[in-house]
Amino acid sequence: MDTTDFGRFSDPALLILASLAGGEKHGYGMMEDIEAMTGVHLGPGTLYGALSRLEQSGLIEALPADERRRPYKLTTRGNAYLRQSLTSLGNFVSIGLQRLEA
Amino acid sequence: MRMDRVGAWLTSLYPRAWRERYGAEFDILLEQCLHSPLDALDVLLGAVDAHLQLLNGEDLTWRMLNMLNKLRTTILLVFTAFIGFIVAGFSLVGLADDSPMIPLMKTNPALAAAWTTIQIGSVVALMAVVIGGFPLALTVVRRALSGERRGLGLLMVPVVSFLAVMLFLGFVFLVGSGRIHVPGVDPVVQPGTFPAGNRLMLEGLMLVFILGAFASTLAVWKVISRTDSEQETFHAVGRNLTVKIYRFAFVPAVIATLTMLVMLVATVSWGWLSFSALPQVFAGNFGPWGTSTQAWFISIIVVMAVCTAMAFFGVQRGRPRQTGR
Numbered sequence A: 001m002d003t004t005d006f007g008r009f010s011d012p013a014l015l016i017l018a019s020l021a022g023g024e025k026h027g028y029g030m031m032e033d034i035e036a037m038t039g040v041h042l043g044p045g046t047l048y049g050a051l052s053r054l055e056q057s058g059l060i061e062a063l064p065a066d067e068r069r070r071p072y073k074l075t076t077r078g079n080a081y082l083r084q085s086l087t088s089l090g091n092f093v094s095i096g097l098q099r100l101e102a
Numbered sequence B: 001m002r003m004d005r006v007g008a009w010l011t012s013l014y015p016r017a018w019r020e021r022y023g024a025e026f027d028i029l030l031e032q033c034l035h036s037p038l039d040a041l042d043v044l045l046g047a048v049d050a051h052l053q054l055l056n057g058e059d060l061t062w063r064m065l066n067m068l069n070k071l072r073t074t075i076l077l078v079f080t081a082f083i084g085f086i087v088a089g090f091s092l093v094g095l096a097d098d099s100p101m102i103p104l105m106k107t108n109p110a111l112a113a114a115w116t117t118i119q120i121g122s123v124v125a126l127m128a129v130v131i132g133g134f135p136l137a138l139t140v141v142r143r144a145l146s147g148e149r150r151g152l153g154l155l156m157v158p159v160v161s162f163l164a165v166m167l168f169l170g171f172v173f174l175v176g177s178g179r180i181h182v183p184g185v186d187p188v189v190q191p192g193t194f195p196a197g198n199r200l201m202l203e204g205l206m207l208v209f210i211l212g213a214f215a216s217t218l219a220v221w222k223v224i225s226r227t228d229s230e231q232e233t234f235h236a237v238g239r240n241l242t243v244k245i246y247r248f249a250f251v252p253a254v255i256a257t258l259t260m261l262v263m264l265v266a267t268v269s270w271g272w273l274s275f276s277a278l279p280q281v282f283a284g285n286f287g288p289w290g291t292s293t294q295a296w297f298i299s300i301i302v303v304m305a306v307c308t309a310m311a312f313f314g315v316q317r318g319r320p321r322q323t324g325r
Helices: A012-020 A027-038 A044-056 A076-101 B003-012 B016-033 B037-056 B061-096 B101-107 B109-145 B152-176 B196-225 B245-277 B279-283 B293-318
Strands: A060-062 A072-074 B231-236 B239-244
Touching: A012 A027, A012 A044, A012 A060, A012 A072, A012 A076, A027 A044, A027 B016, A044 A060, A044 B016, A044 B037, A072 A076, B003 B016, B003 B037, B016 B037, B016 B061, B061 B109, B061 B196, B061 B245, B061 B293, B101 B109, B101 B245, B109 B152, B109 B196, B109 B231, B109 B245, B152 B196, B239 B245, B245 B279, B245 B293, B279 B293
Parallel strands: none
Antiparallel strands: A060 A072, B231 B239
């Protein structure tokens, strides 16, 4: 089993938020970063489907376009949401590991 | 079929409003990463998803953002058209000033009415632009003076341009009042004469004004393009007032556009009446840099017509629609 494959937890929105936590990025930058970080390849359609929803919910914000590429950044709300999601995920991982060791 | 063509075709499957919001950046992404049939399938599914969102009314942000982009473009187009129109209008005033058309207007009511329409129109259009653009200007200045100092350098361009025109005007005033002597410039111009030095000075003033207007418009365009917020809250008379800055500017933009059309018609009428009464004036070379009066007047009309068309295009683009599909 590939240990970097998050399987059903490879939520594209969460991956995008985690990528943007490292600094503002445009679409291709996010795809590369997510692939390097988790080994998950997000397709362009999936990426932009998630991006539009994240923008709607105010978790990310579009920055002025750099030539034709538009970078995005995490908003304060996005930061809080990511922190909460990762904490929940961390608790889940911790409980899972404890049960395996028991 | 080449992959970039496949990408363009796949993007065309998305709803129009989605493409207007994300299309440009999505095309760039596809140029870089559309390598396999699986990626193409992913884009295809993304298009289906975007249509489903639209049908369900689930995620309409890009429709709203698209409308914001359209409104911003409308405001920028009308503003630029207005500046171009004003430059042409000043050229018209320069052409008519000290010409035989001025005394003729005292005896020709139709000519006087056309001129008065142009003057009233210029005040109405200016008021519309100032009122409509006020919240936007405040927002831009607020951003520039905030911690980010966003666009502060660009905002200095109109300030420096205005100061340059004012300095030049001050210089012209000092020369005209005889406090400064410039060789070749006559402070007291006799009727029927216009020394070459005086003409050169006025043409210099016109050049500084046109260059300043051009540079300022570019700078303001750039600053406003970066202003993404849809609304801004202002504190006035002890109350918080939230204004949708681009939506607020739309009605004044329509008024400015219609006024430009009225002024264009009035200018054509004024030119036609003047030409009918004094054809010899139009046959001369009273334009700047000794150019033909007739050619200069036609150039003014062409600039005004192009600016009016640009403003109409902008208003048409930004008018509210029922659906973004």
